[in-house]
Amino acid sequence: MGEKEYSMMDVASSVCTILNLPSPAQTEGNPIAEIVSSLDGLRKVAILVPDGMGLFTWDLWRHKMPYLDSLHTNRSLILRSVMPSISPVNFATIVSGTDVEGHGILIRTGKFKCETLFDLVRNASRKSAGIGQDSYTGCELMGKNADICGCTREGSNYDIAAKIIEIVDVYEPDFLIAQFIQVDDSFHKCGPSSPSVVPILADMDTRMKELVEYLRPLGYGIIILSDHGQHDLPVISPKGNKGGHGTDSPEDCLVPCTWI
Template sequence: MPALPAPPAGPFDQVRPRYGERSLADVLPSALAVLDVPGAADPLGLAGALDGVRRIAVLLVDGLGWHQIPTAAPYAPALAELAARHGRTLTSGFPSTTPTSLVSLGTGVAPGAHGVLGFRVNVPGTDRVLTHINWTDDPDPLRWQPVPTQLERAAAAGVAVTVVSRPEYAGSGLTVAANRGGTYRAAADPGSLATGMLAALGAGTGPALVYGYHPDLDKQGHLAGVDSLPWRQAAVELDLLLTRLVDGLPRDAALLVTADHGQLNIPYENRLDVDAEPGLRAGVRLVAGEPRVRYLHVRPGAEPDVVAAWSAELGGRAWVAGRAEAIAAGWFGPVPEPHRRRVGDVVVACLGPYAVLDSRTDSPVEARLVAYHGSCTAAEMTIPLLVRRG
């Protein structure tokens, strides 16, 4: 087996999103260009390599950052082979978290445009914090995320579009925001995911787009840690899934494998609790985001003092900036006015192996997790794109 390409940056180097060039949001527009959907751009340049392909399966593996592939390689040789022979790197969007990334993939636009700007965000004008993975129909997904999806574009052009994912995600706010436009096929485990994706890919004679979602590697990373025994077993199961998909590809089909983010194990001694540092509460009205990237919503006029207090406390462990600075720096892509207040007045992004907990609002389970993600390090932001023809 050829050697895996070296990561483009060290795990704690800061990585900026490559929107419109080499990001997760560019995957489906390029896939639609291969399928000759009118007006589809091809920022990843897939059309030449996939000339003649009429069916595309896109598998998103939650938590499979590029930096995690060498760790998984001893337990996932098919994954390692795909990465070595057919892999390139992309960036996730920012924050590097599942809801934001799934909607970026589904819509083909940067987070600022679609508005799902974090794991938890404040609903502007209220004291409510919306957790996107627990979202049902309030706020209305079609209003909260107004951008048409790439699946809708493909279906309107006559492509047969299918979404294969866990039954509990059907009809959720996040699924409607990210994946509306496709026929939903429930798959409760990796075996049924492979079966469902291949069945949809092989049905009919016209162009087809199949999207599949696999959450288990991320789950075991959170609960037990990257390279733990449960994580290794999840890597083995992922390898079996990839093998089935590659072996079952029709001759006129291609498989694209990507991810939403990577993960980092965070030592318990590197976790700061906001409640343990009284000065960090001063001026803060509401805490959103997640442990690796926090959104602080502050009382009127308090932003400079909050930035100063958090910068002094965290030092080089985090980047602390006001909303306007974070948006101007391009982390979210262009952010229209209706979405700006979903970003905190102050953004706190951890730079090393650190996390910021909020025992008032975080669930006890979240505080006990082993691995986290969400921030701007290479280990979190650098993701694979593996391209395999049938």
């Protein structure tokens, strides 16, 4: 794992630099030189988000994800989520370059009070897509603010990957962001350190390999990161969850990032 740590607020300006777009007006981040230099010259960017897979979980289970492990061996850094470490807030940060005070998003159905990557892509007469399961952030916040909304009835890794391929085949968006919610759901149910999550992670690893092999020849630069991590709960929650997030702990806030 790379030792350099950056802010989640740095992602938006990195994507804008690759796409030759201005950064969002309110961004508090800066382009990440390692990512920008590697993906320089590409005209399209895909951000793939295995939701909830923080550095804590990555360190536990990376040996079960050989494809992602190979990517991280070559290119890897750490991102710090903004607070609170929950999906709507950090997905909003990824596309705006600012924190909750700047973008105004606390829930997946919230309204942005600032400029986003979706606006910048649209202003340049280009197309964006947001992809995820119905009633989750990828659909409700990303999809419904993008030009192309890719919502799925089911949220398995397979379903999200298939929707990405379908949308790229039909629309060829210049920017897309997709939420793989099955990872986060499994962590909540079992706890991120439970061996029960390994089949979901192994399947997600397979989907990432398939998507990279599909998207890269089409000219996409691909950034794989998470929005937040998770920690094991000391006591099962009233909802029956064994994993949780939202705190400022390293388990919840530090996430791995790789790109190709």
